[in-house]
Amino acid sequence: GEWRSRMEPVREAARRLVARGVLDIVQGGRVVDASTARGPIRLRLRS
Structure with missing residues (x-):
């Protein structure tokens, strides 16, 4: 879909944040390196 074309700009913005x-960028409940994460990610505000 159209949303896929927006994913890389979103990931770039997330890496800046x-x-x-x-x-934090999270996969499977664990914080991961944004530059090496593959597949779905979750964005979590740091507390």
């Missing part, structure tokens, strides 16, 4: 300490 990780670098600023705002977000």
Whole structure:
């Protein structure tokens, strides 16, 4: 679908927010490296 074309810009924005300490990128309940994550990811605000 059309949403797939938007995923890489979303991931790029998420990586910037990780670098600023705002977000964690999570897969399977574990924080993962944004640059190596493959497949579905979840974005979680850091507390």
